[in-house]
Amino acid sequence: MxxxxxxxxxxxxxxxxxxxxxxxxxxxxxxxxxxxxxxxxxxxxxxxxxxxxxxxxxxxxxxxxxxxxxxxxxxxxxxxxxxxxxxxxxxxxxxxxxxxxxxxxxxxxxxxxxxxxxxxxDPDAHVLTLYASHDDALPRLREHAASAGLHLDIRFCGSVDAIRALNEGRCTLAGFHTQSQPSDTSHTAKAYRDLLQPGLHKIIGFATRTQGLITATGNPKQLHSLADVVKTQARFVQRSPGTGTRVLLDDLLAQAELSIQDLNNWPDEEPSHTALAEAIASGRCDVGLGIESTARARGLGFVALVQEEFHLVCLKSALDTPATQALRQFLQEQTWQQVLNSLPGYQTQHSGEVQSLSKRLPWWTFKRAKKIN
Structure with missing residues (x-):
């Protein structure tokens, strides 16, 4: 043959x-x-x-x-x-x-x-490679930005893997999410401190989004907190290690004085919010931690737990490139911001503005920050 x-x-x-x-x-x-x-x-x-x-x-x-x-x-x-x-x-x-x-x-x-x-x-067109945590706003950004000559090559992965891809030169931008102003002893700080360095990296503001418990339609088990999930031993579906949602879950459990072992964890971990929602919609699991927009799109129950910040980060040297400048300008346009704000749980926040790591993620000092090889 x-x-x-x-x-x-x-x-x-x-x-x-x-x-x-x-x-x-x-x-x-x-x-x-x-x-x-x-x-x-x-x-x-x-x-x-x-x-x-x-x-x-x-x-x-x-x-x-x-x-x-x-x-x-x-x-x-x-x-x-x-x-x-x-x-x-x-x-x-x-x-x-x-x-x-x-x-x-x-x-x-x-x-x-x-x-x-x-x-x-086309000299007026730009292409940006973005590795990012799974998110419902980014596909819409790709669609609307393309009409303006800005083409986003998006690869979805965990937040940790996205930043590693940035540091290894495999992309221009990385997308990750954290709680607002996480403490220097948080799981968030431990996950990202050694990957990001003030002075080397810059944050471009993007959005806030709501994370919480995704449940079956109508929330039949009446789950309103992680403590309820533990108390009822509801079948809990996890996200994969290295995802920003897994890091967030560790922080939320610590704040509630609970541990991952207290949950009735389903053996299979899901790689995305969509896959997690499908596991709940199919009846295989009862509850999981995910974003509001994914739950609403599938008619599932949702209990808000935290509003988090979704960041775009790049190397400082990439800020003045035509493609990055085009993205920053597009993020500040009213038309795009109206699209983003129409998504359940999303709000624009400093969209397109350049911010320092030490301001948005203030667990660093320059003495503590480690050099990235």
Missing amino acids: HSVHFHYTLGHRDDTDTASNTEAALLRHPLMDLLQAVAQQGSISAAARELNLSYRHVWGELKRWEDELGHELIIWEKGQSAKLTEFGDKLMWAERQTQARLAPQLEVLRADLERTFAVAF
Whole structure:
């Protein structure tokens, strides 16, 4: 069984191409061009002239493809017109069938690729790579920013992993969330202190959002606090280690003088708010910690516990790049802020403003902050 691989090329559009020529060029393979030329011209030399190639090149390529495919392609009889073998004819038949069946889908794919690559050639367009904690506002930001020429390449992961990606140069921005003004003894401080360094990193204000208990519709177990969850031994679904919500849960449990072992933890951990909500909606679990917008979107119960801050962070050296400046400007536009504020539990906060770590996350001193290698 031989595998099929797709390739595409980039180049200037030839406005003199006819519609038929454009369609014919949607899916090309160099071997098919050689076989078609030989079949039409009746000789290797004539096929080479038709393709504006040397006889040696065409002959060599045909021999190479015969070795590659394990079948003869041309009937090589001296003094007679070159003809395709039965296998060569079948390859040409497969080519015609492919073009006839897939032409509409290929045209859609080609047009989509052209639109996507147009961004690379547009001097007014910008692309930003963002690794971020799972969030309901960021996909909407990506959608609305694209209409303004700002394209966000968002990769969702845990907050800790997002900041690590930033420090390793895999993204320009990282998104993470914390309680407002977390103390220097909090789990939040322990999770992020060694990853972020005042003077090296800068925070760009984004939003606040509400986290709390996501329950089954109507909150049938009447869960209003983590103490209620422990008391009733409701099945509690956890987020994955390294997520900002897992760090937040540790802080909320400590504040309530509880521990993770006090919860009736479901054995499977969920990677996102959406997956956590689905586990509750399906009846596998009773409750979990998540954001309000996800609960409301699925008609689930929600009990607010804390309003937290969702931060965007970048290296100080990236603040003045055109892409980062475009994002900061977009975040401050009224149209975007109205979209964000319409999401349940979300509010704009210092959107687009540059802030120092020591002001927003004041557990650092410059003596304590560790240098990032």
